[in-house]
Amino acid sequence: MATSNARANPGPPRDTRTQLFVGNLPYRVRWQDLKDLFRKAGTVLRADVSLGPDNRSRGYGTVLLATAEDAGRAIDMFNGYSWQTRILEVRHDRMPLDATVYDNNYGGGGGGGAPQLSMSFHPQPPALASSLPFQCQWQDLKDLFRQIGPVVRADVALGSDGRSRGFGTVLFQTEADADRAVKSLNGYAFIHSTA
Numbered sequence: 143m144a145t146s147n148a149r150a151n152p153g154p155p156r157d158t159r160t161q162l163f164v165g166n167l168p169y170r171v172r173w174q175d176l177k178d179l180f181r182k183a184g185t186v187l188r189a190d191v192s193l194g195p196d197n198r199s200r201g202y203g204t205v206l207l208a209t210a211e212d213a214g215r216a217i218d219m220f221n222g223y224s225w226q227t228r229i230l231e232v233r234h235d236r237m238p239l240d241a242t243v244y245d246n247n248y249g250g251g252g253g254g255g256a257p258q259l260s261m262s263f264h265p266q267p268p269a270l271a272s273s274l275p276f277q278c279q280w281q282d283l284k285d286l287f288r289q290i291g292p293v294v295r296a297d298v299a300l301g302s303d304g305r306s307r308g309f310g311t312v313l314f315q316t317e318a319d320a321d322r323a324v325k326s327l328n329g330y331a332f333i334h335s336t337a
Contacts, residue, residue: 184212
């Protein structure tokens with residue numbers, strides 16, 4: 143992840159009440175842009191935008207705010223917020239601060255055909271699935287991933303209009319299952335049947 147703090151200084155201890163996940167970021171946004179936006183809600187201690195091996199944004203990041211009140215205000219202000227034609231998803235982060243994202247070529251798809259799933263894995267599950275068909279529901283995602291191992295929970299991110307935002311998360315019982323899912327399904331052509 144690109145970060146506002148040097149790697150030698152990992153920043154303040156993680157507080158799940160103050161660290162937020164920000165999804166559906168515009169791809170041109172860098173950590174400084176994210177930090178500047180969230181300053182409107184309170185004191186920002188750190189802002190990160192996840193970057194792929196090609197140094198391009200993966201479309202999500204995290205923001206660490208100084209207080210739980212600032213974090214709550216940021217969620218109220220920016221969840222569903224339209225920023226550079228993208229509608230942001232902002233929620234409390236469920237990932238560990240020191241999570242490592244394995245490089246899985248997290249780019250967008252090319253031309254026609256079925257969407258190609260892009261995935262990343264953090265040492266603590268869940269796995270993130272992007273480029274989902276917009277008709278995909280949480281049950282479809284869970285059904286696909288249960289072929290790998292026991293799925294605790296599957297979620298598809300929804301916009302304020304209740305429609306899919308094209309990405310979701312899958313929480314496995316074990317790290318090994320999550321890792322196997324990334325290896326098995328990254329680049330998978332997800333063809334969703336409405337029948």
